[in-house]
Amino acid sequence: MSADTAVPAAPATGAPALLPEDADQWTARVRRRAVGAFPPERLLPDRQPAYVASWIYVFGVLTLTSLVVVLLSGAVLALEGPSWWHQSSVGLFVNSTHLWSVELFFFFMVVHLWGKFFMAAWRGRRRATWVTGVVAFLVSIGTAFTGYLSQQNFDSQWIGTQAKDGINATGAGAFFNVLNFGQMLMWHILLLPLVLGLFVVVHVLLVRKRGVVPPFPAKPAVVPALATEVAPVPSAAAAADEEIGEQR
Amino acid sequence: MSAATQPTEAARHRRRRFKVDRDAEEWHGPYVRYDIVKEFTLALIVVLLITVVASILFSSPDVRPVTLRSWATANPVDFAQTAITELDGTSATAGYGPPYNSTPGVSQHIIGPISLESAFGVHHPINTMKDYVIDPLETLPNAPAVHAALTSYTSASPSLQQKWTGAYEKGVAKASFTNGSLTLPPGNYGPVAPMISSLTSMARSGALDGALVSSSQFYGTDYTKPLLFIANGTYMANLAAAEHLQGGQWGMMNETGSYPGQAWLWLYTMWYQISPFTTSSNADAQVWAIMMILTLALALVPFIPGVRSIPRRVGLYRLIWRQHYRSVEAGAGTGSGGPPAAAS
Amino acid sequence: MPILSADQAASRVFGAVVNLGKPGTYLHWGFIQLSLANFVLIVVMIAVFLAAILLPFPHRGGPRS
Numbered sequence: 001m002s003a004d005t006a007v008p009a010a011p012a013t014g015a016p017a018l019l020p021e022d023a024d025q026w027t028a029r030v031r032r033r034a035v036g037a038f039p040p041e042r043l044l045p046d047r048q049p050a051y052v053a054s055w056i057y058v059f060g061v062l063t064l065t066s067l068v069v070v071l072l073s074g075a076v077l078a079l080e081g082p083s084w085w086h087q088s089s090v091g092l093f094v095n096s097t098h099l100w101s102v103e104l105f106f107f108f109m110v111v112h113l114w115g116k117f118f119m120a121a122w123r124g125r126r127r128a129t130w131v132t133g134v135v136a137f138l139v140s141i142g143t144a145f146t147g148y149l150s151q152q153n154f155d156s157q158w159i160g161t162q163a164k165d166g167i168n169a170t171g172a173g174a175f176f177n178v179l180n181f182g183q184m185l186m187w188h189i190l191l192l193p194l195v196l197g198l199f200v201v202v203h204v205l206l207v208r209k210r211g212v213v214p215p216f217p218a219k220p221a222v223v224p225a226l227a228t229e230v231a232p233v234p235s236a237a238a239a240a241d242e243e244i245g246e247q248r
Numbered sequence: 249m250s251a252a253t254q255p256t257e258a259a260r261h262r263r264r265r266f267k268v269d270r271d272a273e274e275w276h277g278p279y280v281r282y283d284i285v286k287e288f289t290l291a292l293i294v295v296l297l298i299t300v301v302a303s304i305l306f307s308s309p310d311v312r313p314v315t316l317r318s319w320a321t322a323n324p325v326d327f328a329q330t331a332i333t334e335l336d337g338t339s340a341t342a343g344y345g346p347p348y349n350s351t352p353g354v355s356q357h358i359i360g361p362i363s364l365e366s367a368f369g370v371h372h373p374i375n376t377m378k379d380y381v382i383d384p385l386e387t388l389p390n391a392p393a394v395h396a397a398l399t400s401y402t403s404a405s406p407s408l409q410q411k412w413t414g415a416y417e418k419g420v421a422k423a424s425f426t427n428g429s430l431t432l433p434p435g436n437y438g439p440v441a442p443m444i445s446s447l448t449s450m451a452r453s454g455a456l457d458g459a460l461v462s463s464s465q466f467y468g469t470d471y472t473k474p475l476l477f478i479a480n481g482t483y484m485a486n487l488a489a490a491e492h493l494q495g496g497q498w499g500m501m502n503e504t505g506s507y508p509g510q511a512w513l514w515l516y517t518m519w520y521q522i523s524p525f526t527t528s529s530n531a532d533a534q535v536w537a538i539m540m541i542l543t544l545a546l547a548l549v550p551f552i553p554g555v556r557s558i559p560r561r562v563g564l565y566r567l568i569w570r571q572h573y574r575s576v577e578a579g580a581g582t583g584s585g586g587p588p589a590a591a592s
Numbered sequence: 593m594p595i596l597s598a599d600q601a602a603s604r605v606f607g608a609v610v611n612l613g614k615p616g617t618y619l620h621w622g623f624i625q626l627s628l629a630n631f632v633l634i635v636v637m638i639a640v641f642l643a644a645i646l647l648p649f650p651h652r653g654g655p656r657s
Contacts, residue, residue: 055649056568101295118568173365183469
């Protein structure tokens, strides 16, 4: 379906169809690859494999929604600035929602990690999904760390003066000064959330692209001799993929 | 990926031997209804509810920060004992090395000669004598006695300065604070005694906090100087110990009061509790190196044979996918669980 | 030498139904030291993980492709 020279049908919006001479545009190429990798039915599926039948599977979306609440509560804190929560009871409440959503985020993420480990969820060309997940975990720890440093209270004083030794020992203390509130706050609200967001987006897109990892073969003795491709999501595009992939 | 290249890549993949801990069979079995948007919405509502309830029930901790003022007010003797070490260059900050100064031979080494700390140099220079004692005292208005003491100290020879500061360090160990001033046993302290006494008063008034934060600019957001000074004393450290926040108390995981802390840091802080890291002067560098290796291993689990076969050996997956295995046994499902011959 | 505890150091935890600003309880096993709060959290995490794996999942019907 997605051959280089084929002209796709005109989209439903009534915009003009892609002309053959425009097919080599960067825009056209990016769009073709994006839509090819993520047709709408794959991005927002309405079916999933029958083996996805356990409560362990909800911890990914719980982690994601916790992150959404973290970002929302953080945004409200940003509206009033870093000293608000020390002076206002509403501010203290919003700070509390930020803290507890972070605790929930890590809670759900670790349970999600345990589940994915015991399912060996990297199987079937899903190693990048695992790696991006671990990196997101690590970046979250860094983001939380800079958050703790930005509290402007005893806790951040202690954490900063203690953490500086470990960081200085690596040489990073020359550039990353945990005692510099301004720097830590900017890393916390801008730089690290951007990096985290990037890895989360890639991670989720990879899950959509590869689908949920299938179970281990039921009878270990009867495993296929050869590795095959990953299961596509059932859709028109995927059905065509399957047809091609079925040629053993 | 175009159709032209797809079969080639598929063929390449197909030629690899199937490794059960690395590869997965295509799923040809049944699909069931799944409402992803509804799932996301429900999860969001659940998380919001738990968050709001927890916030109402538990609020969040906010222990007031230590200031030079609160420290010198609560424990002026400890402040003076710290101040003299800043003046004579024996404090932890004065002898820290990079990034604060270039004291030779003190940088942490991961192993052998490898010291990243030294490699990056002095980026946040602090001269404790000048930054913590001399310069703040020089800002004091209407204090001719202090300025005279400062002139006397700075114009003295290094050996005379050392005589004074050495004597003061010994004396202040037995100091007391009565009627608003430091009282030391008699000794030859020279100008050092009025200097430290003035600095203590300055700290108790709050003026030292201001002087250290705004020393480089009005709108300061960099608290390096006052924080290092405070950390060199015992006041903040004692408060932290009371809250179980010290390194040797697994403090990295803990929070003030009875709040949950950062349980996910358990492995990082664990190393500090065991030998040889409990006594190593390079503990920070060494623990960091260990954690980097373990972190890399976690990220690369899919590539490490043996580790990546743990899930299959442990067998917890049989519980997770028990519905699937039951239907395979019943002969209903024809997905990757069954033998290839039965695949549709 | 007066040392202020966290309580006395004017910690602001007000408006909370359960005051977690009081000094925490700590559990000790050999070289392990764990706050009660963290311990409870970890136990709950393990319990939730096991529950997620063991609790029956509603079998979704619908046409099978």
